[in-house]
Amino acid sequence: MILGRAELLDDEKTAAIVRAQVERINEYITQLDRGWIESRKVREFLRRHDLA
Numbered sequence: 001m002i003l004g005r006a007e008l009l010d011d012e013k014t015a016a017i018v019r020a021q022v023e024r025i026n027e028y029i030t031q032l033d034r035g036w037i038e039s040r041k042v043r044e045f046l047r048r049h050d051l052a
């Protein structure tokens with residue numbers, strides 16, 4: 001949604017800044033998702049091997 005709004009701006013410099021920030025946010029979310037998945041895998045491993 002934010003990216004779509006940025007595309008509607010008349011100020012290309014501001015739109016470029018917003019696009020860059022959206023990319024950063026998406027990267028952070030991807031990293032958080034990967035960390036959550038890895039955490040879940042570790043918890044499942046510990047449960048399977050009765051280490052938790």
